[in-house]
Amino acid sequence: MKTIFFKELKFNRKPLILWSAIMLLLGLFGGAEYPVVMSSVDTLETSLAALPKIARVMFGVYDRFPLATPIGYIMCMFLWYTMVAFAHAAIVGASIISKEEGNKTVEFIFTKPFPRSKVISAKIGVAVLNxxxxxxxxxxxxxxxxxxxxxxxxxxxxxxxxxxxxFLTQLMFMAFGLMFSAIFQKGTTALRCSILVVILSYVISVFIEYTGIYGLTFLSPSWYFNAPGLVSNGFNLFYFLFAVLIIFLSIGVTYKKYEKRDLYC
Known part of the structure; x- marks a missing residue:
């Protein structure tokens, strides 16, 4: 299992470096823009007030946390961070198990003297580390x-x-990706479903913030640990337990389905 883990780690090194570079550039851009934003606070706030509420919500600008404050600016940047982080988590989950079938290299790993569950465990370990x-x-x-x-x-x-x-939200999207890769025969289908879940989660969270219909929050993993809620109220025990349940159930389905799947070279 150690051998598989380190081989997977090496294989995923370049994609991780690429995604990390994207996040680094995004963070550096946000940091460089902060002094500019602070130097034109009055003009910026007037412009934001003129925008429709839906536009402000979509770009992570919250009335209770003004953009002119450090925490308000961090929340705005956090939205962009999560778009990268959540997409990365979903793609890693959807591809790390199914890539052998896509690359036609199934026989090089699943014919080793390891139970299939151990191979999956090593891959999940690498996904969590990523x-x-x-x-x-x-x-x-x-x-x-x-x-x-x-x-x-x-x-x-x-x-x-x-x-x-x-991080907890990333684990949920990663777990969804793993589950889809075990359910669907084609890796591309699993990837599309994983990305679709991320997009739908964002759309639902925007809808909830805009309309105030909080009864739909359980449909959006992005909402469970949203920045304004965490800063205002800390972690919600129900959402925390629900997130943990989603992660374990999705991973459980991954093991069960992949153990019984026919693999195609």
Whole structure:
């Protein structure tokens, strides 16, 4: 299992570096824009007030956390961070198990003297590590680009809280990807379904924020640990347990379905 783990880690190294570079560039851009935003606060707030509410919600601007404040700016940037992080998690989950069939290399790994469950476990371990690295990079970028600029370490705790929430949400999208890759024969179908779940989750969360219909929150994993809710109220125990349940059920389905699947070379 160790051999498979490290081989998978090596195989996924380049994609992880690429995604990390995208996140780094996004963070550096956000950090560089912060002084510009702060220097034209009055003009910016007037322009934002003129926008429809739906536009402000879509771009992560919340009335209760003004963009002119450090935490308000972080929440706006957090929306863009999550778009990258959630897409990455979904793609990793959907591709890490099914890629052998797509590459026609099934016989090189599944004919080894290992139970199929051990191969899957090693791959899931690498997927979780990839997701954790993306979260860590995002957290470090947020600290270096914001805390040092505003010279206020009090927001460090809020950033850390948001990052933990992001990590849990990433794990959910990763688990969905794993499940789809076990259910569907074609890796492309699993990938499309995983990305679709991420998009639908974002659309539903925007709809909830805009309309205030909070009865739909369970339909959007993006909402369970949204930044405004975490900063205002901390973690919601129900959503935390529900997220853990989703992760374990999805991974459980992955093991069960993939154990019985016919693999095509």
């Amino acid at each position: 997701v954790a690295v993306m979260t860590l990079i995002t957290w470090i970028i947020s600290i270096f680009t914001m805390v040092f600029q505003v010279k206020d370490t009090s927001i460090n705790g809020e950033i850390s809280l948001i990052m933990i929430g992001m």
